[in-house]
Amino acid sequence: MNSKVGGKVTSEEVLLKRQQHLQRQRDVITYRMKKLAAKQEEITKKTNAVKEKIRKKYEDMKRVLDEDLRITLTQLDTEHEATEKLVEERIEDCYQLTQELNQELDNLRALVKKDTQDIDIQNAETEKRVSETLKLTDPDLIQMDEFKNEQLLSITINLLLFIRSQVPVTKKLFQSYAADVVLDADTAHPKLIISPEGDSATYTDTWQDVPETPSRFDNTLNVISKQGFSEGRQYWEVEVSGKTYWELGLTYPGIPRQGREEDCWLGRGKESWCVEYFNGNYAAWHSGVQHELPLLAGKQFTRIGVYCSFPGGLVCFLGADTMTPLHCFCAGTFADTLYQALCPGHDNEGTNWKSLKICDASRSAPVL
Incomplete structure (x- = not known):
């Protein structure tokens, strides 16, 4: 059994201190892991929030464009129907005239026919590793580029606003034909x-x-x-x-x-x-x-x-x-x-x- 000799520290004490030191270091690292996990959760939450906002803006854009497509096609259909109706009326006019001419021809035929050394050294190495690890894993060194994400969100919002300012396309077109009307x-x-x-x-x-x-x-x-x-x-x-x-x-x-x-x-x-x-x-x-x-x-x-x-x-x-x-x-x-x-x-x-x-x-x- 090892004990103190001439005031020297026994090997058991050295090992105990070493054990305690490693436990403290382990606890520090474990705490760091919790902090990192919390950071991970924070990043995921913020990223998902930005993604959800952007997704909604894209859905809004799709709804705006789909509605504009519907309105534009309907406008074309109403014009087509009106024109088609006119053509049908003209065909009917021709048909009626053809009937009249046929009647006249029949009349003519009738006319013709009828017509990521030792204990001291190891401690130093461990201290170094722990220090390096703590330095490397400082949560504050891990940052989201929130400014960029906000810019990205802002751009998508501006894009939506731009699209909305341009539709319905029939509105933009007809506004260019605006007339000054004064009642008499x-x-x-x-x-x-x-x-x-x-x-x-x-x-x-x-x-x-x-x-x-x-x-x-x-x-x-x-x-x-x-x-x-x-x-x-x-x-x-x-x-x-x-x-x-x-x-x-x-x-x-x-x-x-x-x-x-x-x-x-x-x-x-x-x-x-x-x-x-x-x-x-x-x-x-x-x-x-x-x-x-x-x-x-x-x-x-x-x-x-x-x-x-x-x-x-x-x-x-x-x-x-x-x-x-x-x-x-x-x-x-x-x-x-x-x-x-x-x-x-x-x-x-x-x-x-x-x-x-x-x-x-x-x-x-x-x-x-």
């Missing part, structure tokens, strides 16, 4: 108040003291623009929130102004095209033919947009808030200059006193 007070029905700027029309029960001229509507609550257009493409928007009845569209200058004939109403004659909203229901009119729009029933829009293409012979109506196509007419070729037209409608039992206001169609409506 001289054409307004006497129960309509036209703002001095010519950008709104309001119904009133009081008959205004205005001159009677041939250009004024005297039976229907209509007013048309001062300037017409006869080429290119035009787009305009009207604020319709808070109203229960309105009509708006385009017309030739020759639309009847006086009298009680239905041809004076927008869309009732061949001279005009319109979309009408009455108590939650929408309908499109042209040439006296009503096109009911049941899929839009109950939907409300802040603005309604009207797009006209002279090259395409198109008159298209849209819910401008989301660029939702409402209806599209194809005239093939327009026969005359077109004027913007609107009708704020009567009081409708006290629910329809707000004005119809023409908006700056080159800018999107503010998000409320």
Whole structure:
């Protein structure tokens, strides 16, 4: 058994101290491992959080793009359907004429026939290894590049904002065709108040003291623009929130102004095209033919947009808030200059006193 000799430390004591020292070092390393595990968990948690935020932004982008695709294709479909309808009508016209010619030929034939040293040395080596290990494994030396991750997240957010600013693509395109529309007070029905700027029309029960001229509507609550257009493409928007009845569209200058004939109403004659909203229901009119729009029933829009293409012979109506196509007419070729037209409608039992206001169609409506 080893013991102290001449004050010297026995081997047992040396071994005990060595054991205690190693245990302390082991405890330090074990604690370090716990700290490292905690760091690992922290890093994983933060990384997953960043990944989840970015994933959600990409999902948002996909939803935005999918919706824009749907809207764009629907717009093309409505234009196609309108054009196709016109072609079918023309085919029918040809068919009817062919029938008439066949009849005439039959008549002619009839005429022809009938015609990652020792104990002291070992301790030193161990101390060195432990020191190196502790230095190497300092959790503070392990850092996430959180700034970079925040930048990455910021870029994806900016990308989403950029995409949203560019869609719907039909909105960006139609805004480039925005027209300055000024209403012509001289054409307004006497129960309509036209703002001095010519950008709104309001119904009133009081008959205004205005001159009677041939250009004024005297039976229907209509007013048309001062300037017409006869080429290119035009787009305009009207604020319709808070109203229960309105009509708006385009017309030739020759639309009847006086009298009680239905041809004076927008869309009732061949001279005009319109979309009408009455108590939650929408309908499109042209040439006296009503096109009911049941899929839009109950939907409300802040603005309604009207797009006209002279090259395409198109008159298209849209819910401008989301660029939702409402209806599209194809005239093939327009026969005359077109004027913007609107009708704020009567009081409708006290629910329809707000004005119809023409908006700056080159800018999107503010998000409320």
